[in-house]
Amino acid sequence: MTQKVAVLGTGKIGEALLSGMIRAGWAPADLLVTARRPERARELHERHGVTPVGNAEAAKSADTLILTVKPQDMGTLLDELAPHIPADRLVISGAAGIPTSFFEERLARRTPVVRVMTNTPALVDEAMSVISAGSHATAEHLAHAEEIFGAVGKTLRVPESQQDACTALSGSGPAYFFYLVEAMTDAGILLGLPRDKAHELIVQSAIGAAVMLRDSGEHPVKLRENVTSPAGTTINAIRELENHGVRAALIAALEAARDRSRELASGNS
Numbered sequence: 001m002t003q004k005v006a007v008l009g010t011g012k013i014g015e016a017l018l019s020g021m022i023r024a025g026w027a028p029a030d031l032l033v034t035a036r037r038p039e040r041a042r043e044l045h046e047r048h049g050v051t052p053v054g055n056a057e058a059a060k061s062a063d064t065l066i067l068t069v070k071p072q073d074m075g076t077l078l079d080e081l082a083p084h085i086p087a088d089r090l091v092i093s094g095a096a097g098i099p100t101s102f103f104e105e106r107l108a109r110r111t112p113v114v115r116v117m118t119n120t121p122a123l124v125d126e127a128m129s130v131i132s133a134g135s136h137a138t139a140e141h142l143a144h145a146e147e148i149f150g151a152v153g154k155t156l157r158v159p160e161s162q163q164d165a166c167t168a169l170s171g172s173g174p175a176y177f178f179y180l181v182e183a184m185t186d187a188g189i190l191l192g193l194p195r196d197k198a199h200e201l202i203v204q205s206a207i208g209a210a211v212m213l214r215d216s217g218e219h220p221v222k223l224r225e226n227v228t229s230p231a232g233t234t235i236n237a238i239r240e241l242e243n244h245g246v247r248a249a250l251i252a253a254l255e256a257a258r259d260r261s262r263e264l265a266s267g268n269s
Helices: 012-024 038-048 054-063 071-084 100-104 120-124 139-150 160-171 173-190 193-217 220-227 233-245 246-267
Strands: 005-008 033-034 064-067 090-093 113-117 127-133 155-159
Touching: 005 012, 005 054, 012 033, 012 038, 012 120, 012 139, 033 038, 033 054, 054 071, 064 071, 090 100, 090 139, 100 113, 113 139, 113 160, 120 127, 120 173, 127 139, 127 160, 139 155, 160 173, 160 246, 173 193, 193 220, 233 246
Parallel strands: 005 033, 005 064, 064 090, 090 113, 127 155
Antiparallel strands: 113 127
16 A cells, blocks of 8 residues: 555544554555654654654645544644645545535635544444545545545445434444443442442443344344343333333434534534
8 A cells, every 4th residue: 555644633543543554554654643742643653653744744745634633623723734735635534523514615625525433442443434525525535535444443434414413323322332331330239249240241241232233134123022021021121211211312312412513513614
């Protein structure tokens, strides 16, 4: 692979992406990084062999720029980068809520922009990355973004109009599962189990359930029914979940996450 790729604002997700790309075959010499703190840049070089540069140098030298700074910092970064980014550079945004039009308005005319929402399982190569094209991004640009983010998990193309919903479902999704595991662990302790044993029971159950969902091809309702015997323990638990409005609460929570993503977009347009 000969194209140079720069990751700007290399935090945990950016570093996971770099590591995955190297394992997938990218040469460290072709990977550039920027970081706010010089010691962080040195750490990335020592750990991965990548080249630390300034933001302007990254914009001039790389064929693809991956912007992973926080949404509130994106405008300032683009102001710095805009004079240095030729119109043929691919710009990939990993910032929640910011539409591709935000970038297109601030960069050279017809600059290709791809919007990606990934999630923290990128740290263990199990990310779900959702990819959308801006006005000037081609199928080739999308394929290149898929190649990059495919190094740390699965990718899915969606229209940009669906990005806020995807942010609510998969971008924030791992937090919901962690929250559920936390609550179930507390329940296990209440039922008399030591914390470590409750944790192990729940985590392995979650892994097993996820693999069944992924590999069986069965609808989740069917899989749940397979566990739910008449007048048994599971149906009593499900009844309490329904009585307490857990399904409705989840729907409301995801709507709130989607709405916040839209608010971020409106605040940056």
